[in-house]
Amino acid sequence: MATTSIPGSVPATRAVSRSSTSARWLAVLRTPVGAAAGLLLIGFLALSIIAPPLWADDANAVDTDSILQGPSAEHLVGTDNLGRDLFLRVLVASASSIQLALLATGLAVMAGVILGSVPLLVGPRLGRLITSAINIAIAFPGLLLALFFAVIFGVGSTGAVLAIGAAGAPSFARLMLTLTASVIERDYVSAARIAGVGRVRILLRHVLPNIGEPLVVNATIGAGGALLAFASLSFLGLGVQPPAYDWGQLLNTGLNSIYRNPAAAFAPGIAVVLAGLAFNMLGESIAQIIGAPTIRSGSPTHRRRGLRTASHPLPPEESRSTTSDRVLDVVDLSVTFPGADGPVRPVRGINLTVQRGEAVGIVGESGSGKSLTALAIARLVEEPGQVDAERLEFLGVDLLSGSEREHRDLLGTSLAVVFQDPMTSFNPTQRMGRQLAEVAEQHQGMNRRHAFLRAIDRLRAVRVPTPALRAQQYPHQFSGGMRQRAMIGMGLMGSPALIVADEPTTALDPTVQQQVLRLLASIRRADDVAILLISHDVSVVAELCDRVLVMYAGQIVEDLPVAELTTRARHPYTRALIAAVPTMRTDLGMPLNAIPGLPVDPAHVPVGCPYAARCPRADDHCRGEDPPLVADAAGRRVACWHADEREES
Amino acid sequence: MTARGMWTDSVRVRYLVRRTGRLLVSLLVLLTAAFLMIHVIPGDPVRGALGPTAPADLVAARRESLGLNDPLAVQYLNYLRHLLAGDLGTSMISGLPVSEMLAQRLPATLSIALLAFVGAVAIAVPLGVGFGVLTRNGRARRAELGFTSVSSVLGTIPEFLFAVGLVYLFGVQWQILPVAGRSGPESYVLPVLCLAIGPAALLARILRVEMVAILTADFIRTARAKRLPAPIIYLRHALPNALTATLTIGGLLLGSMIAGTILVESVFAWPGLGSTIVQSILTKDYPVAQGIVLFYGATVLVLTMVVDLILAALDPRSAIGQS
Numbered sequence: 001m002a003t004t005s006i007p008g009s010v011p012a013t014r015a016v017s018r019s020s021t022s023a024r025w026l027a028v029l030r031t032p033v034g035a036a037a038g039l040l041l042i043g044f045l046a047l048s049i050i051a052p053p054l055w056a057d058d059a060n061a062v063d064t065d066s067i068l069q070g071p072s073a074e075h076l077v078g079t080d081n082l083g084r085d086l087f088l089r090v091l092v093a094s095a096s097s098i099q100l101a102l103l104a105t106g107l108a109v110m111a112g113v114i115l116g117s118v119p120l121l122v123g124p125r126l127g128r129l130i131t132s133a134i135n136i137a138i139a140f141p142g143l144l145l146a147l148f149f150a151v152i153f154g155v156g157s158t159g160a161v162l163a164i165g166a167a168g169a170p171s172f173a174r175l176m177l178t179l180t181a182s183v184i185e186r187d188y189v190s191a192a193r194i195a196g197v198g199r200v201r202i203l204l205r206h207v208l209p210n211i212g213e214p215l216v217v218n219a220t221i222g223a224g225g226a227l228l229a230f231a232s233l234s235f236l237g238l239g240v241q242p243p244a245y246d247w248g249q250l251l252n253t254g255l256n257s258i259y260r261n262p263a264a265a266f267a268p269g270i271a272v273v274l275a276g277l278a279f280n281m282l283g284e285s286i287a288q289i290i291g292a293p294t295i296r297s298g299s300p301t302h303r304r305r306g307l308r309t310a311s312h313p314l315p316p317e318e319s320r321s322t323t324s325d326r327v328l329d330v331v332d333l334s335v336t337f338p339g340a341d342g343p344v345r346p347v348r349g350i351n352l353t354v355q356r357g358e359a360v361g362i363v364g365e366s367g368s369g370k371s372l373t374a375l376a377i378a379r380l381v382e383e384p385g386q387v388d389a390e391r392l393e394f395l396g397v398d399l400l401s402g403s404e405r406e407h408r409d410l411l412g413t414s415l416a417v418v419f420q421d422p423m424t425s426f427n428p429t430q431r432m433g434r435q436l437a438e439v440a441e442q443h444q445g446m447n448r449r450h451a452f453l454r455a456i457d458r459l460r461a462v463r464v465p466t467p468a469l470r471a472q473q474y475p476h477q478f479s480g481g482m483r484q485r486a487m488i489g490m491g492l493m494g495s496p497a498l499i500v501a502d503e504p505t506t507a508l509d510p511t512v513q514q515q516v517l518r519l520l521a522s523i524r525r526a527d528d529v530a531i532l533l534i535s536h537d538v539s540v541v542a543e544l545c546d547r548v549l550v551m552y553a554g555q556i557v558e559d560l561p562v563a564e565l566t567t568r569a570r571h572p573y574t575r576a577l578i579a580a581v582p583t584m585r586t587d588l589g590m591p592l593n594a595i596p597g598l599p600v601d602p603a604h605v606p607v608g609c610p611y612a613a614r615c616p617r618a619d620d621h622c623r624g625e626d627p628p629l630v631a632d633a634a635g636r637r638v639a640c641w642h643a644d645e646r647e648e649s
Numbered sequence: 650m651t652a653r654g655m656w657t658d659s660v661r662v663r664y665l666v667r668r669t670g671r672l673l674v675s676l677l678v679l680l681t682a683a684f685l686m687i688h689v690i691p692g693d694p695v696r697g698a699l700g701p702t703a704p705a706d707l708v709a710a711r712r713e714s715l716g717l718n719d720p721l722a723v724q725y726l727n728y729l730r731h732l733l734a735g736d737l738g739t740s741m742i743s744g745l746p747v748s749e750m751l752a753q754r755l756p757a758t759l760s761i762a763l764l765a766f767v768g769a770v771a772i773a774v775p776l777g778v779g780f781g782v783l784t785r786n787g788r789a790r791r792a793e794l795g796f797t798s799v800s801s802v803l804g805t806i807p808e809f810l811f812a813v814g815l816v817y818l819f820g821v822q823w824q825i826l827p828v829a830g831r832s833g834p835e836s837y838v839l840p841v842l843c844l845a846i847g848p849a850a851l852l853a854r855i856l857r858v859e860m861v862a863i864l865t866a867d868f869i870r871t872a873r874a875k876r877l878p879a880p881i882i883y884l885r886h887a888l889p890n891a892l893t894a895t896l897t898i899g900g901l902l903l904g905s906m907i908a909g910t911i912l913v914e915s916v917f918a919w920p921g922l923g924s925t926i927v928q929s930i931l932t933k934d935y936p937v938a939q940g941i942v943l944f945y946g947a948t949v950l951v952l953t954m955v956v957d958l959i960l961a962a963l964d965p966r967s968a969i970g971q972s
């Protein structure tokens with residue numbers, strides 16, 4: 001839950017064990033698109049081999065009695081100006097079209113690989129020159145390059161093969177460079193280089209075997225492109241010359257007679273598109289399967305499986321206060337996500353109130369549901385996640401009724417949210433001041449200039465130095481701590497009654513953490529702002545908060561004043577958490593106190609107390625029945641059957 | 650300008666200078682390639698152009714007048730000098746200056762290319778953003794599948810095949826639009842459409858993928874926490890971030906669109922540079938082919954740089970990153 005991945009570059013290749021390669025290539029044929037493309041391609045390849053011997057003579061048979069006819073039973077696509085059957089000609093043309101395209105692709109791959117491996121072989125200085133030449137060449141569209149080379153190599157099939165091959169070379173050279181770079185950086189290759197293994201040997205032994213797969217994939221896609229490019233050149237009259245013919249050329253003559261016989265233009269056109277797509281799609285599906293197996297997924301909480309609809313009616317947290325002081329009042333809050341085996345509920349039966357100016361902390365391990373609870377309270381859980389509650393009131397307003405739009409101004413000005421990672425939580429393309437000012441423009445009706453001045457003022461309030469200058473800068477020009485302060489400043493654009501801070505210091509280094517915590521504390525004192533602080537770090541919560549809620553497996557298991565955390569915690573889990581915090585008195589020679597066992601998977605919440613499996617005091621009662629959260633006279637709450645037993649010393 | 654903007658401005662100025670330098674180097678490479686083009690042609694280009702029956706003294710005279718007998722270095726310098734003076738040589742067929750032919754044919758090409766680009770963007774942005782929002786977070790899987798397959802099929806079909814289909818529908822079936830020549834405004838419809846469909850489909854497809862990725866970003870959650878209305882979140886916060894990657898590929902598409910004019914002009918008998926270069930290659934009119942290749946190449950290079958500069962303006966990090 002507390003892991004936010006920063007989007008980075010996906011490595012171009014992965015080290016692949018040989019044995020699994022063929023299996024994964026076969027897997028391509030099991031995807032619908034891959035199978036269709038594969039079948040189509042095999043069909044075309046077979047056609048290109050069997051068509052000429054079977055039908056070439058008939059396709060060239062001149063019949064002056066049936067010139068330029070439309071489609072008929074005898075001539076499915078009609079005839080051309082010499083009375084030749086166009087259907088047969090389209091079939092026979094598959095040979096030249098596909099073979100020439102493959103020839104050109106082969107040439108492009110070969111030239112590209114040679115060109116792309118030169119920088120590795122000749123060393124860095126000359127290599128850079130070649131690399132930049134490749135980069136310049138790649139800026140030109142393929143057809144333009146093909147025309148350039150068509151001028152040099154001349155009109156005709158040979159010239160066109162050379163031209164399309166040469167035009168395709170730069171992109172394969174570039175691919176080769178990228179792949180080589182990724183292989184070269186691997187440890188074992190570096191080791192080989194340091195050991196003095198020659199460059200040619202490195203190329204042959206290490207680089208080429210590792211990049212074969214992506215090269216083949218791209219060559220498949222490239223063959224589709226070459227097929228279309230060849231059709232283009234022939235269509236323009238620069239490729240295959242009569243009496244030889246390919247699809248492009250048939251298309252050209254077909255277009256001239258489109259008024260008399262549209263089929264004559266469509267038949268070769270459809271053939272070109274289908275064959276081109278077959279190559280393309282097959283290549284793309286292979287790339288998808290062998291490329292990035294696990295990119296698509298939402299946040300981890302969206303991916304849980306199984307069903308658990310536990311939790312019992314919990315006593316609302318009424319005892320402490322009158323309603324008017326309440327900033328936040330939550331009764332029986334739960335968050336549900338659809339899972340493969342039915343709905344999953346990572347947050348269940350949460351009851352909590354926050355008073356004006358009160359600082360409440362929520363602690364728990366990763367996956368305990370604390371961040372999700374915060375998001376649910378801030379109304380930021382997105383579909384397909386669903387938030388249910390008996391009551392969810394903020395400043396006395398029922399957030400569950402009415403549309404999002406109705407609560408927009410209230411939440412926009414009175415509820416501030418501070419997120420974990422200040423690096424990624426600002427829009428990188430907008431100036432900082434604009435991002436703050438937006439709030440006032442949207443919810444307080446300020447004009448652009450006033451809002452911007454307010455933003456500068458707020459940046460000053462959160463102790464950003466030279467705020468007028470900083471407001472003009474972009475997020476990447478801010479340090480992490482300064483960004484987090486700016487994020488808090490953004491919340492202060494309105495007049496917040498509650499700041500929900502979700503791990504606000506986790507991504508910062510310790511000195512900066514202190515600054516941010518002190519800033520939150522001073523804001524709280526100055527304006528009587530309530531704070532709901534979510535953290536996995538008990539010491540952070542202890543520093544800022546009055547009261548701590550301990551969460552385990554999506555439920556609150558204990559609620560007690562911070563002052564009593566170390567002395568009067570009653571839940572075994574809370575005690576284990578405290579014990580796990582190293583202090584100045586911790587014996588460095590001893591292993592750190594970790595809580596044995598693993599947190600509960602929300603998809604498989606056990607019957608009984610969810611902590612029982614890790615709890616030293618668990619008995620059959622614990623394993624059979626989940627303890628309710630019970631409040632004592634002072635308002636402290638705990639969910640443990642053994643809460644009132646003294647700890648044996 | 651106050652002190653506040655100076656920091657970012659100096660970064661941008663430095664980037665501008667560096668990027669211009671790169672353009673100049675690329676242009677020089679292009680010039681040299683175009684110059685060498687005529688010299689690496691197997692056989693005698695003059696003999697090729699004039700045909701095998703031309704008398705030997707005519708070929709010799711033409712070689713002399715083209716300066717082909719000078720040393721290569723001298724020819725190169727002369728070539729550069731002439732280029733600087735705006736002289737691209739003379740057509741071997743018509744005897745007209747190539748620069749004059751360019752000036753005459755350029756407006757026809759430029760008009761369809763620009764209209765097609767504007768059209769493609771106008772179609773692609775709403776579609777890409779719309780489908781991105783619709784399919785975010787793995788929603789509406791069917792819509793995603795349909796959109797992706799239709800757009801990738803449309804994106805792979807070459808221009809001249811669209812041309813065949815459009816000519817058939819509008820010219821043959823319905824007979825409502827002219828299919829050849831450049832006459833009135835209605836004659837623009839089909840060429841522009843042909844040129845725009847493929848790039849629009851690709852652009853929309855890329856933009857959707859980018860939008861879906863951007864919509865999961867932390868700063869979008871921040872925008873939601875600010876309780877901004879959905880249109881502002883999508884258009885002001887998500888779109889500019891999605892555009893940076895889209896524009897990078899859009900720049901390449903723009904280049905291929907320029908090249909696409911060559912095919913489209915040939916289909917619709919459009920009197921532009923594209924049909925001229927095809928003719929010049931067929932008739933071996935090398936100076937014309939050379940001049941137009943040079944012009945197309947330079948256009949692509951300049952456009953790529955413009956795209957880079959727009960990128961730097963949109964996302965200041967890209968200017969710093971490319972050092």
